[in-house]
Amino acid sequence: MNLRAARATFRLLALALLTTAFLAGCVNSDTPPWTGPAQSPKTGASASSDEQSQEARKTATRFLRSFVDRDFDGLWGMLRGDTQARLGNKEAFGGFLQRKFGSGDLSYELGDPQSSSQSAAVSVPITLDLGDSRGRVAGPPLVLVPQGESFAVSDTGPLGPRGPLFGSLAAVRPELDVPILIYHHFAPDLPTDPVQASISVTTSAFGDQLEWLTANGYTSISVAELYNAFYYDLPLPAKPVILVFDDGYSEVYQLAFPLLKQHGFGATIATITGAVDHPSYLTWDQVKEMSDSGIEFVSHSVTHGNLAAMSRDDLRKELGDSRKAVLRISLRRAVRERLRRRSPAGARCSA
Numbered sequence: 001m002n003l004r005a006a007r008a009t010f011r012l013l014a015l016a017l018l019t020t021a022f023l024a025g026c027v028n029s030d031t032p033p034w035t036g037p038a039q040s041p042k043t044g045a046s047a048s049s050d051e052q053s054q055e056a057r058k059t060a061t062r063f064l065r066s067f068v069d070r071d072f073d074g075l076w077g078m079l080r081g082d083t084q085a086r087l088g089n090k091e092a093f094g095g096f097l098q099r100k101f102g103s104g105d106l107s108y109e110l111g112d113p114q115s116s117s118q119s120a121a122v123s124v125p126i127t128l129d130l131g132d133s134r135g136r137v138a139g140p141p142l143v144l145v146p147q148g149e150s151f152a153v154s155d156t157g158p159l160g161p162r163g164p165l166f167g168s169l170a171a172v173r174p175e176l177d178v179p180i181l182i183y184h185h186f187a188p189d190l191p192t193d194p195v196q197a198s199i200s201v202t203t204s205a206f207g208d209q210l211e212w213l214t215a216n217g218y219t220s221i222s223v224a225e226l227y228n229a230f231y232y233d234l235p236l237p238a239k240p241v242i243l244v245f246d247d248g249y250s251e252v253y254q255l256a257f258p259l260l261k262q263h264g265f266g267a268t269i270a271t272i273t274g275a276v277d278h279p280s281y282l283t284w285d286q287v288k289e290m291s292d293s294g295i296e297f298v299s300h301s302v303t304h305g306n307l308a309a310m311s312r313d314d315l316r317k318e319l320g321d322s323r324k325a326v327l328r329i330s331l332r333r334a335v336r337e338r339l340r341r342r343s344p345a346g347a348r349c350s351a
């Protein structure tokens with residue numbers, strides 16, 4: 001397999017994926033994100049018990065209190081062991097938080113804790129107010145897991161690797177060697193058409209590649225994580241790799257997704273949002289299911305037209321509409337969950 005250091009690729013990707021979900025995490029309005037599109041609970045959620053919800057809220061409050069007080073020792077001590085291992089060490093993570101969030105007067109708001117239907121995790125939506133011109137930001141929720149009588153933090157949400165970026169900055173680590181493997185089509189056998197074959201990978205070859213990556217100590221990271229390392233020096237795993245699936249074809253769900261789950265890899269899908277639900281492309285239900293299981297979705301325009309040749313208005317539409325469509329994945333989920341919480345037990349809503 002050809003693994004290549006991808007500085008140039010990263011810069012290209014940075015341009016191509018400018019409308020990614022984490023950039024879209026910025027709120028800059030008075031509406032809390034749990035009434036809007038910026039939430040992305042990791043798993044399908046159901047109403048949590050009052051007691052569990054209260055305990056989760058207490059843990060989240062203590063965690064965010066430590067954050068706004070810049071008590072990075074206290075904050076670090078609340079992280080689960082594997083989360084600490086992923087974030088390097090206390091000093092490195094504290095340095096990242098300081099560089100990213102600055103010295104403004106930070107404050108936060110919590111949404112309703114939501115328990116997972118698939119695990120014991122509880123996710124807590126958060127909005128941060130950065131106390132400066134950057135305003136309010138949201139991002140992925142804080143994810144808590146039971147530990148003893150209380151909870152530990154397993155995903156630091158907007159404070160962590162998947163957290164939102166704030167506009168353009170000078171990169172703190174402009175030289176990052178992160179292999180980015182870009183895939184298009186998957187098939188049980190290579191197509192006979194040479195052009196199709198050149199952009200296809202067989203299911204067995206993809207499985208072999210994931211096995212090779214595992215055997216050689218690679219850990220998949222998201223594009224958001226790469227940006228957070230690039231701009232704020234987020235500590236990365238020792239051997240990071242990014243798997244990008246371009247365009248969002250249906251075989252990604254049918255053939256690649258099961259292998260990703262089997263090998264414990266994440267991936268980033270650059271979705272042509274206007275193509276979703278069309279033959280040969282992913283459906284919105286598949287997008288939601290994969291998003292729930294931690295796959296990162298970024299917009300890849302609405303029509304896959306030539307952005308370089310478009311008018312400014314068309315460009316704005318291609319980027320803005322696709323971004324909104326990607327955000328709608330989590331909006332639909334959030335609405336569904338809110339409706340379910342308000343419905344009598346057993347009632348189901350299909351938003």
Ligand SMILES: [Zn+2]
Nearest residue numbers: 246247300304
């Ligand atoms: Zn493409």
